[in-house]
Amino acid sequence: MCAFTANLIDFDKLTAKQKxxxxxxxxxxxxxxxxxxxxxxxxxKGIEKAIQTIQKKTAKKSAKKAKR
Numbered sequence: 856m857c858a859f860t861a862n863l864i865d866f867d868k869l870t871a872k873q874k875x876x877x878x879x880x881x882x883x884x885x886x887x888x889x890x891x892x893x894x895x896x897x898x899x900k901g902i903e904k905a906i907q908t909i910q911k912k913t914a915k916k917s918a919k920k921a922k923r
Contacts, residue, residue: 864877
């Protein structure tokens with residue numbers, strides 16, 4: 856489950872340093888989220904591979920039983 860919040864910011868009232876800090880903060884958050892997505896993608900690929908391996912083993916066992 857993901858939670859998102861929205862911060863309402865009046866950019867006209869921010870100083871140049873505050874705008875720069877805010878931009879850097881958002882860039883870091885973006886990089887963090889992209890890393891989480893990459894990790895989740897790797898995990899899903901590992902799970903898919905494990906499922907395929909199990910399906911192949913199950914199919915081989917079923918074929919052996921059918922020959923008997």
